[in-house]
Amino acid sequence: MTAQETIDYIRTLAMTALDGAGSLEDIVAWERAFLGAKGEVTLFLRGLASLPADQRPIAGRGGNALKTELTAAWEARHAALSAGALDRRLAGDAIDVTLPGRPPIFGASHPVSQMIDELSEIFALLGFQTVFGPEIETAHYNFDVLNIPKDHPARDVWDTFYVDLPGEIVLRTHTSPMQGRVMEQTEPPVRVVVPGRVYRYEAQDASHEWMLHQLEGLAVDRTITMADLKGTLAEMARQLFGSERKTRFRCDFFPFVEPGVDFAVDCAICGGAGCRVCKGTGWLEMGGAGMVHPNVLRAVGYDPDIYSGFAFGLGIERLAMMRSGVDDVRAFAGNDLRFLRQFARAA
Ligand code: YSA
Numbered sequence: 001m002t003a004q005e006t007i008d009y010i011r012t013l014a015m016t017a018l019d020g021a022g023s024l025e026d027i028v029a030w031e032r033a034f035l036g037a038k039g040e041v042t043l044f045l046r047g048l049a050s051l052p053a054d055q056r057p058i059a060g061r062g063g064n065a066l067k068t069e070l071t072a073a074w075e076a077r078h079a080a081l082s083a084g085a086l087d088r089r090l091a092g093d094a095i096d097v098t099l100p101g102r103p104p105i106f107g108a109s110h111p112v113s114q115m116i117d118e119l120s121e122i123f124a125l126l127g128f129q130t131v132f133g134p135e136i137e138t139a140h141y142n143f144d145v146l147n148i149p150k151d152h153p154a155r156d157v158w159d160t161f162y163v164d165l166p167g168e169i170v171l172r173t174h175t176s177p178m179q180g181r182v183m184e185q186t187e188p189p190v191r192v193v194v195p196g197r198v199y200r201y202e203a204q205d206a207s208h209e210w211m212l213h214q215l216e217g218l219a220v221d222r223t224i225t226m227a228d229l230k231g232t233l234a235e236m237a238r239q240l241f242g243s244e245r246k247t248r249f250r251c252d253f254f255p256f257v258e259p260g261v262d263f264a265v266d267c268a269i270c271g272g273a274g275c276r277v278c279k280g281t282g283w284l285e286m287g288g289a290g291m292v293h294p295n296v297l298r299a300v301g302y303d304p305d306i307y308s309g310f311a312f313g314l315g316i317e318r319l320a321m322m323r324s325g326v327d328d329v330r331a332f333a334g335n336d337l338r339f340l341r342q343f344a345r346a347a
Contacts, residue, residue, distance in 0.1 A: 003051060003059035007066050010040050014070050024081050031074055041067050108344035112213050112332055115320045116195040119215050122239045123193045126232060128217065131192050133181055135199075136163060137172035145180035146256035147295040161199050171199035174313055175216035176256060179292070182218060183300035188307050189221040195316065206277050206328045207284065213316035220292065220302065220309030226259070229289055229310035233263050237286075240323060241265065246272075248283055257290025257311065268322040277327050284322060287314035 001009070014034045021027045034040050045063045048056055109117070120130040142148075143155055153159070154173065163169040178194040194216040202210050219228065230249060237247045245265050252262040264285045267278035274280040289312035294304035317329045324343070326332075331339050 003055040007062040011066055018073055018077055027078055034070055111320050111343040112316055115316050122236055128191045128193045131194055133178040133194055135172055135197050137170055137177050139168050139170055141177035141180045142170050142172050145299045146176055147293050148255045159200055161201055173200055174198050175214040176313055178216055179218050179311055180300055191219045193217045209329050215314045215316055217312045220307050224308045224310055252288055254288055256293050256296050258293045260290035263287045263289050265322055268325055269327045286318055287312050
């Protein structure tokens with residue numbers, strides 16, 4: 001093959017390959033194959049010295065002209081493919097302003113929070129102020145001030161989550177420690193409710209959680225009687241559940257009251273017939289209550305000969321269960337959006 005025939009052969013080969021290059025990757029590979037350090041044109045020009053003397057001028061001129069021609073063809077093809085790639089990317093990024101928007105997802109207040117708000121409103125109308133207290137509490141306020149002696153079973157490790165080793169700091173097991181904190185800082189008369197989380201080392205079932213919410217109530221004045229306690233809780237139940245729900249008070253013991261009662265409503269899940277929530281009794285305990293023990297009044301500096309008071313601690317999840325017919329307390333902390341969305345209210 002003469003030098004001119006070789007040049008024509010390389011040109012045909014290169015132009016055919018360039019026509020078939022469909023992407024930027026293809027033409028980068030093409031440039032390497034024909035114009036790169038080991039490309040066809042470069043190797044041809046490097047081999048000039050080995051050609052017969054009469055062929056060298058033709059090969060030199062023709063080879064350089066071919067290099068110029070192929071470089072120009074590569075640049076034109078590169079520019080065309082780059083523009084195409086940019087057009088495709090811009091088309092892909094284009095925003096279709098006619099598409100409908102995605103509906104925003106609105107959060108909603110948790111059913112326990114809703115119940116706390118509702119209870120605060122009910123008790124505000126009865127003259128109670130809402131206050132809050134710490135969830136990490138000292139054993140002093142959680143037990144000592146409440147007349148719970150050191151050897152009382154409620155202090156047992158099975159009921160209480162201790163935060164420190166000597167057992168002086170606890171996750172509060174009830175909202176009652178706020179009784180002492182409030183009375184220490186307030187001159188009577190006192191009327192407060194205290195909603196908040198409490199923690200118990202307790203087995204779970206349909207009506208028991210290890211983390212729950214309570215609403216503490218405390219009223220202290222010169223002439224408070226058990227009738228005030230009964231009237232207050234009965235009115236709360238009437239406003240929350242309507243007048244058809246039955247309420248019940250029975251004697252109970254708590255070291256910080258005398259006398260003490262438990263307060264129950266007839267089970268809304270089974271209508272009082274008996275089910276797994278009320279454990280077949282037809283009643284579900286909503287809270288403990290009673291007349292503040294004189295020892296507690298003394299511990300905070302109140303004179304029990306002048307002042308008397310009542311206090312109660314209600315289970316907020318249990319109230320919400322009876323209010324909305326929820327048959328398992330574990331649903332409240334289960335984070336199942338299908339459950340929670342049923343309580344979403346318009347803002
Ligand atoms: C009693 C007398 C007072 O003068 C003031 C407050 C009290 C209540 C006392 N501090 C207390 O915690 N009593 S309690 O252990 O019986 O709990 C009160 C209410 O919390 C229960 O009636 C129930 O409604 C709810 N509760 C208790 N443990 C629960 C629970 N709810 C769900 N899961 C649990 N594990």
